[in-house]
Amino acid sequence: MYVAVKGGERAIDAAHAWLAQERRGDPAIPDLTVPQIREQMALAVNRVMAEGSLYDPDLAALAIKQARGDLIEAVFLIRAYRTTLPRFGSSQPMDTAAMAVDRRVSATFKDLPGGQVLGPTFDYTHRLLDFALLAEGEVPAAPTVPADPAPVPHVTGLLDRDGLIQPEPPCDAAPADLTRTPLELPADRALRLQVLARADEGFTLSLAYSTQRGYGRTHAFVGELRIGRVPVSVELPELGFAVEIAEVDLTECETVNQFTGSKTQPPQFTRGYGLVMGQSERKAISMSLVDRALRWQELGEDFTGAPAQDQEFVLSHCDTVQATGFLEHIKLPHYVDFQSELELVRRLRAEAMAATAMQEAAE
Template sequence: MYVAVKGGERAIENAHAWLAEERRGDPAVPELSVPQIREQMSLAVNRVMAEGSLYDPDLAALAIKQSRGDLIEAIFLIRAYRTTLPRLAASNPVNTASMLVSRRVSATFKDAPGGQILGPTFDYTHRLLDFTLAAEGEVPAAPTAPADTQDVPHILGFLDRDGLIEQAVPNDDTPADLTREPLELPADRALRLQSLARGDEGFVLGLAYSTQRGYARNHAFVGELRIGQVAVEVDIPELGFPVEIGEIELTECETVNQFNGSKTEPPQFTRGYGLTFGQTERKAISMALVDRALRWRELGEDFTGAPAQDEEFVLSHCDNIQATGFLEHIKLPHYVDFQAELELIRSVRAAAFANLEAAE
């Protein structure tokens, strides 16, 4: 017994050493630094921050390096580290209308108030491999954004003026905190949005795609997609007014959805919403589509049985850390369980053969 335990410890230590060697790769190749990952793999860093529920580009880059580029493992590392941090204060809700915008587009208005700002995007590239990157040459400097990209109005506010879109009713209740309390169903919209914001991008994307293919009656337009810096403020009781403690980059998406009305709501456009850390627009759009699909009950719509409408299915399976833990635990030792299964199948087979012989 003790020999087996000691042998297992040595094997695990050796596995860790081998893992470190594999992570480093060929020693003749210069090692990646955390600043290099932070600056040149920013979209991966943004995803790790969003799904790890911790805004810190340096820590996210470190986690990507430690995990050999496995983003789910990096998210796991960030969430684990997050649990060790003290909570000093709760910030005020951010004001995205005052966002310093670097990208802002709308699929609903060509001449959007405030203008369309394409920003840094893959949308218009030809998806051809750029072999000049292999030469590691200098990249020409991009033009800077216009100076008037602060306080750009939300486009859906203009529809709101005409009464064509459902009213966004403020909710002053303090929402539950999914990072400190377990998920409980049924969940209100604030809790659903938290779960989707830290949900796996691929899973949420698949659900969003399913709604576009008809599984939820969810024909949507991107009313607005904006990316930029917003101020984070904290109320200081001793001062009596909020103090800005920093800025974070956010991606916000508001979708406009067709709605024919119901027993409780008139015909109008309805909203879907997504908000995530960093430039993570695929995730924000997907989040908005799934958010709208999950609102069928409050809008008085029929439940069609679509996966994206099933709150329990969506929220219980979108977390990639929970999914990974349950999936990967089956590769760990289950010797006793399997021996019990083995004895059971042997006894069942013996009884079945005995019955066949008796029948003959």
């Protein structure tokens, strides 16, 4: 839009050149490489992959470099690139119970089959700046772990076995594909989970926090949080069976929530669910809390007016790219719109001043 302004095209070219210079930074300092970002800023890479709906650590790292570390801009780049890719087929449903876990914790059972695995996490650090990192010293060796840990069952299966948790109804129909069809409301749970999986982490976190402070009928326990690798399989028509083609890193969270029962459901625990690409614990937990808050209608609960319970509010405002696009578009020229409003305000002020003058003259 700025191209229409006198000299706008030259100004845009200069802005691009300036951006490239700022992105590079001090030439005396070695250039940051894509493999360095991929390996040493993995959590940022994971967030870009999750919100960009594209599992490719190299491309996510490239987007972060191109965006100068602006993760929302990196998500935008990944989304745009994703639209150019052909689709060859759909994978089989992944069995997260077969996950080779790097981290697995439960806040509901101390001793559980498969054990608790603390894994790589900030949870037990002191949150003090480590100035040793400025010295760029050697990283201490991590303890060895089994090369191929055994799969571990889901914790909620223990409650399900005793009939203490709401059973999940089977999903026979193929869910709608949010990347190919627009969001339609009301949305079923499968579609809601798709939206939440690629939603902005900060927005989802705020909504989840609100449910913990009483703006939603939830009192959640982390039944299980697990991070690890899950195989991806595709059924090949030529062979007549599924073939494993890759492994992906996932974070899965199942929350267990109090539920005293309703007109349609007996007293039992209920579930909230979150599944995110890569290691993204905060997002997975937030997603599971918001998922549970949105289930009020199917569980026969009352609508309390909480933001996290309002499907239209949540699903229409949580998308990273849509939100930033609508927000930042107001930077673009709105000269005609503003001039019309300026003329309107001037006319209204003139009329108000004239009315005031007439009233004073009459007095």
